[in-house]
Amino acid sequence: MATTTRFKRWAAVLTVCAMTLQTAWPTVFTAPVTAQPATAQTAPELFVTEIHPDVDGADHYEFFEVYNNSNKPLALNDYTFLYRYTTGSTADKTFTFDDYTLAPQQTVVLWWNNTNKTLDEFNAKYGTSLSTSQVIEFDGFDGFSNSGDRGVVIRNKHHVEIASSIYLKADVGSGLGIHYKLAASGIAADKLYTKAAPTPGALHSGQIPAEPVMFPDEPINMAPTIAHTPITDGAVGTDLAVTARIDNAEQSTGLDTVQAAVYYRTVSQAVYASAPLTAALDSQYSGVIPKSALQEQELLYYIQAKDSVHTVTTDTYTVRMDLGAIDYNRMPHFLVTEVVPDSTNVNSADGYEFIEIYNNTNRDLNFKDYKLQYRYTDSGPEADVIWAGVPEELVVPSRGTLVFWVINGKNDTKTVADFNANYGSSLTENVDIVRVYSAGMANSGKRGLVVATNTRTELSAAYYETDEETKPDKGIFYKYPVDGGTTMIKYSAGLLPATPGVVSDEQVPPVTVKLTADTQxxxxxxxxxxxxxxxxxxxxxxxEAKDDQSVKTVAFYFRSNADTAYTKRYLAESFADGFYHYKLYSPDLIGKSYYEYYFVVSDGTHEVTSETYRIQVTGGPDRSALRLNVADGGFVSGTYVLKATGEHAPAEELELSIDGTAITEDTYAALENGAYSPSRRRASTSTSRTV
Structure with missing residues (x-):
């Protein structure tokens, strides 16, 4: 880095240069240089030959130079280059740069281009004509120090330090750097010249060993071969078995291993999924494409095998799937057709996430009997979070859509007009778009969106897996399942602009589900x-709720004698007994006299309400209309506080008598029980009397 003492340094440089040969200006050879004697096989395969920390003028051209001291091309990214504070005052910093392979016995210049200069400007600065293959830019620190003790250290992929080039403050001058040669032993390079003129891309006589490190020739790694008879036909509802013979010469001798997989997608999907192929005897590999993926008329697949060097891929094959007779009338009534988990931000959060559903029936359906569920795929349905639209009751027309717009706290002030402007849509609030209040959808990780009845019967589910599928304002599009299941087919993810409120023909069945008249x-x-x-x-x-078609809602309403309004809960059908359960826990019963409750049940067309039932709560303290804190016929002695309590009468209306004589003095209002009693508190009149 440049300092404010450049002119003084120049004077010092001239003085020192006249005093010692080591600090003399070097003779630069661009032709083959004279090598220094060294034992090549004990030397590192890479080392730093020059560091230029202090550029005269602005520090736009700091660099260091690396030499490949071997007979093989070396991938520099297999090594770690560290900027070291040699006093240990600060932790090492790691240089970063693009992939680069350095040819044998060649140099490369690593330039800290902190101000986006051009290579032409670099060459003009140093009087060189280096090409883009001879200079790479790096980052990872704030520049070389001019005044501290620093160095560049090279570490191999085994985390072993193989070379270091260190400099001191006294080694650096304005526009002058350090040139290094390999030491006779150890990893620290010797300084060939200090306070020397920069020579990026050029070496000096005596700077490199007489012979490079000679790496032995590696045995030729043969690519795997795949022998496979293409599958031509398959059937929905049955796993598709895939077999192949994969030979690899190195694997048979234990020198290498092969990993194999089959990649597949339906014809409308954009992204391949994969399933592993497992090795058996005689190089035979086998695996399964799951039946859940076989939902269209055509399936595309290919096989891929990898060893440590090679990746071999077969042609892509097409499987004709026998879908059987598709019963469109057994398809889900509601389909999840589009999901956008990532969108334009509003106040640093996604402002326009949405889920789109489609009414796949011949009738208008009220969505009050259904709910959207947000699923953590790896946790299963038990962890689903219910996302209720606001308003909850809204009619979705036949072949119409309903969009759920996620309101997450950051976008509360945005309007549907803003939503429409973001997507170019024309939706109307509480007609074909509703708000759902939630923190929003994950942009990475496995998630699912499910439409289910209020009784938690799933109709359709749409899943996404990775952040590659979630792109801002891009839709994840789904089409209808054809295997009789509920899982939607994902056919495009993160590629096409979102289209809230609009579905394409391929997304929905050609005919709707024909709902029969519901008269019961x-x-x-x-x-x-x-x-x-x-x-x-x-x-x-x-x-117990029953219907001749299906029960879609069982709503449970309940309240205690302490409540004025009923609390509402939706009940799910129990897999254990087919009934609908709700548990009132003991802590909620304490201090209550009774609970009353009723049920509202809907089949999507009709709604019935049960009578109101009551459960009396027993136990706890006496709740008689009038009561004393002594039992009839009981005995007391000494001083005793006698309390009379009215369940519904205030203390001032109570009168306490002993042996028929009213007590009118020394009485006062008090709590019937202590401050921490769990029972209901009642005012009471009490007196103290010695018996």
């Missing part, structure tokens, strides 16, 4: 079987 109402029966519960115990509320 659902039924609901309370089978709890309890009229009372002790407050120390939980109580399981159980309902």
């Amino acid at each position: 109402k659902p039924t609901v029966t309370d089978i709890t079987g309890q009229a009372t519960v002790d407050q120390a115990n939980d109580v399981d509320i159980v309902a």
Whole structure:
């Protein structure tokens, strides 16, 4: 780096240069140079031959030079280049640069181009004519120090330091650097010249060893070969077995290993998925394309085998899938057709994430009987988070869409007009777009969006896997399943602009599900079987709901005697018994007199409401209308505080009598129980009397 003492340094340089040969200006050879004697095989294969820390003028052209002291091309990215504070005052810094392979017995200049200068400017600075293959730019630090003890250290891929070139403050001058030669032993290079003129790309007599490090020729690694009979036909609902013979000469001798996989996608999908192929006897490999992937008329696949050097890939083959007779009437009523987990930001968060669903029936459907669920794929359905649209009740027309716009706290002030402007759409709030309040969708990691009934019966599910699929304002598009399942087919991810409210013909079936007339109402029966519960115990509320088609909603409403309004909960069908359960826990029962509840059940067309049921809560303190804190016929002695309590009467209306004589003095209002009693507090009149 340049300092403010450049002119003084020039004077010092001239003085020192006249005193000693080592610091004399070197003779530069661009032709083959005279090598120094050295034992080549003990020398490092790479070392730094020059460092230029202090450029005269602005520090735009600092560099260091590296020499390949071997008989083989070396990938510099297999090594780590460190900027070292030799006093240990600061941790090493790692230089970074693009991939580069240095030819045998050649140099490369690593330039810290901190101000985006051109190579022509670099050459003009040093009077050179280096090409782009001779100069690479690097980063990872803030420039070479002119006043501290520093160095460049090279570490190999085994994390062993093989070479270091160190300089001191006294070695550097304005526009003058250090040139190095290999030492007779050790990893530290000797200084050939200090305070010397820069010579990027050129070496000096005596700077390199007489012979390079001679690496032995590596045995030729033969590429694997794949023998495979293409699969021509498959059937939906059945895994597709894939076999191949993969030979590799080095694997048979234990010198190398082969990894193999089959890559596949449906004809409408843009991205290949993969399944591993496992080795068996006689170089036979086998694997399975899962039946869940076989959902279209054509499947594309290829096989790939890798060893430590080679990657071999077969041709891409097409499998004709027998879809059987597609029953469009058994397809999901609602389809998830598009998801955008990443969008233009608003206040540093995604402002326009959305999920699009499609009504795949011949009737308008009220979405109040359905919910959107956000799924953490690896955690399973039990961890699903319910995302309710606001408003909850909204009719989706036949063959129409509904867009759920994620409101995450950062975009609360944005309007549907802003949403439309972002995507070029024309949606109307609470007609074909609703808000869903959530922190939003992950841009990386496996997630899913599910449409299910309020009873948690899944209709359709759309999944995405990686951040390569989530691009700002790009849609992840899905088409309908053809295997009778609920998993949507992902056919384009992160490639095409999002189209909220619009579906293409390939995304949806050619015909809709034909819903038959629903003339029967659902039924609901309370089978709890309890009229009372002790407050120390939980109580399981159980309902049986039935319908001739399907039960889509079982809503449970409940309140205690302490509540004015009912609380609403949606109940899911139990896989264990087919009933609908809700548990009231003991802590919620303490201090309550009763709970009352009822059910509302919907089949999507009809809605029925049960009668209201009541469970009395027992246990705990006495709740008689009038009561004393002594039992009838009981005995007391000494001084005793006698309390009379009215369940519904205030303290001032109570009168306490002993042996028929009213007590009118020394009475006062008090709590019936202590401050920490879990029971309900009642005002009471009490008196103190010695019996």
